[in-house]
Amino acid sequence: MNNASTTKVSTEWLCNSNEAVEIQLHQSNYKDRFSPNFTYPIFGKHEQIYGYKNLKIKLYYASGSLSTYFNVSFDQKITEITPVAQPDDVIGKIKEFIPKDFTTNYDTFLNIVESDSLNFRPMGEKIDEYYTRRNDNGDDTVYEIYKTNFNTPKFKEFHRRLQIFALFYIEGASYIDEDDEKWEIALLFEKKNTSGTHIYNLVGYCTMYAYFYCDRGKITSVEKSLPQNSTLSHDIRMRISQFLILPPYQSQGHGNKLYQSLYQSFLANSLIKEITVEDPNEPFQDLRDKNDLRYLIDSKLLENIQLPVDKQAVENTRHKCRLNKRQMARCLEIYLLRKLNKTNEKSYKNYRLHVKERLFRHNEDALNQLSREERLQKLEETYRDVEDDYQRILLLL
Incomplete structure (x- = not known):
């Protein structure tokens, strides 16, 4: 078989593992159906499965107990066409990641769903x-x-x-x-x-x-x-x-x-x-920022903190709200930006210097390898990105 034919056969028998997996949460009279965002821990970094046509991997769960139905189906397997080809062991790969107490009988699963809805x-x-x-x-x-x-x-x-x-x-x-x-x-x-x-x-x-x-x-x-x-x-x-x-x-x-x-x-x-x-990924960091800020604002813990910042007052507040130092600094900077009057040139300059001082400390080794002009330019660029991100967070409040 020439290379073109080999490529065609290989592609023809490949499918995206995220699309092949179907997840359902079953209630007694209702079910939600959705697909995973990631399957690379199971099927590898390319998230592809080889050797099947119209492959469906069903993982259905009772919506409370998570009792599981597991089934794999397909229209055709490559061994039917090319006996020497080795399709991926889909069942074996999934079994490595789920407990053994699943059922492969759909009627049995529906009975479990009905029972669990009453007893779980x-x-x-x-x-x-x-x-x-x-x-x-x-x-x-x-x-x-x-x-x-x-x-x-x-x-x-x-x-x-x-x-x-x-x-x-x-x-x-x-x-x-x-x-x-x-x-x-x-x-x-x-x-x-x-x-x-x-x-x-x-x-x-x-x-x-x-x-x-x-x-x-x-x-x-x-x-x-x-x-x-x-x-x-x-x-x-x-x-x-x-x-x-x-x-x-x-x-x-x-x-x-x-x-x-x-x-x-x-x-x-x-x-x-x-x-x-x-x-934390970006969606969770947004959720965290939003809720930590709401707590700090509602509890008035930051009410008396202003520029130039009293570091001991900030540390005392941090101990009260239990945030780590990085998150406390981030929330304080967003809070100060919220209160900031940008038309006051002195106040805005003091705010920028406060944020840039932290950015410099955080990136000191890398920045010290640059010339003074390059360092100032890089700090300004980073500051602009940070302020834009803070403005985005403030819109979530």
Whole structure:
């Protein structure tokens, strides 16, 4: 076979793995259908599957318990045409990432969905709830937030079904260690009242990890996790790791509600001295900025801070709101920009110098390799980008 023919056959038998995977959340009388954003952890960086025509990979979940139906179908397999060709082992690859308690019988799955809708209840401790108006009748829908960990009965089994959603929707995500007791997980459920029966549907979740906290202004130390047998009696740096609202519930304010609830629970815990986030993507950083700023403004913690900034006053405020230094500096700069009168040339200059001083410290090694003129130009360009981004954040408030 010539190269042109080989290329044609190869392309003909390739499909995009994101498009091949179909996810459904099944309620007793309703289902949501959607596709993953990422499948490279399962099928490789090119997110392609070889050897099938019209391939469909079905991962259906009971919307509360996440009991799973798994099925793979296709119109044609390349071995029917070219026996020596080796198609990708789709079933084997998926099985590496889901627990063994799935069913391949659709009728059995529907029976499980019906049963779970009546019997499933969230695990862990309920820490908050909120209401939204969702339908034309004006009926309130209740949403409940539960905090749990891997010692909670039945949670490990639930989490093994849940964790693949992190791979599908959080770039760079990986599975967390269920044997590490320092993980905490918050689960957000929709609570529906159907004919007097409460039915729970998973909306989203957040994983968090408790690290030792040490004041880096006093002690130079790498971040260390708490000992395995610790009773969490030490000061804690709480790190948000994975934060996800499932696609059917996105852009409805649930991410804000979950973040606000967790933030208040952190503030209520005197052992938690600082709140950090692991490698936030832009949408989550926006959510974080917006909610941290709202809290700081509503609580009037920044009311008396103005340029030139009293660094000790800022540090005292930071300890009260538990933000890490980078996030505190970012929120303060956005807040000062919000108050700034740009027509006052002196005030605007002082603000620019304040921001540029931080930018220089953050990029000092790279900037010192430039000439003075190049350094000033680079700082000005970076400052403009930062101010534009801050203006964008202010529009979200």
